[in-house]
Amino acid sequence: MLKNYLFSVISQNGTHELELKALEDRWERIVGLLGSESFPEFLRVFWNSRNRLVRKSDLFKTIRKQITSREEAFKLVRDLDECAALYADEHKIEARQRQLADIATAVWRVELGE
DSSP states (O other): OHHHHHHHHHGGGOOOHHHHHHHHHHHHHHHHHHOTTTHHHHHHHHHHHHSSOOOGGGHHHHHHHHOOSHHHHHHHHHHHHHHHHHHHHHHHHHHHHHHHHHHHHHHHHHHHTO
């Protein structure tokens, strides 16, 4: 939904094909880094870190109200792209920490003879 909306805003005033391609590439990079399942949570965290807090159920409606020009839409996609790698890296670190904690627990249980 968001992608379609942003592309429609950007396409309103005769967007050049190269601009659309660059935008599509950025979008694919974002989704590739995060996975389509993680994107909604990333978007909520991203948006709430820069704006007034919104519930997940109101997020799209809020973004539609605030992002109405080509410039705003391009900026949003650029900013999402810049932050997606940081968000993905943070979640990879958290997952690795959980793995290490599980390993430590398993070793501890073996040492105790459980």
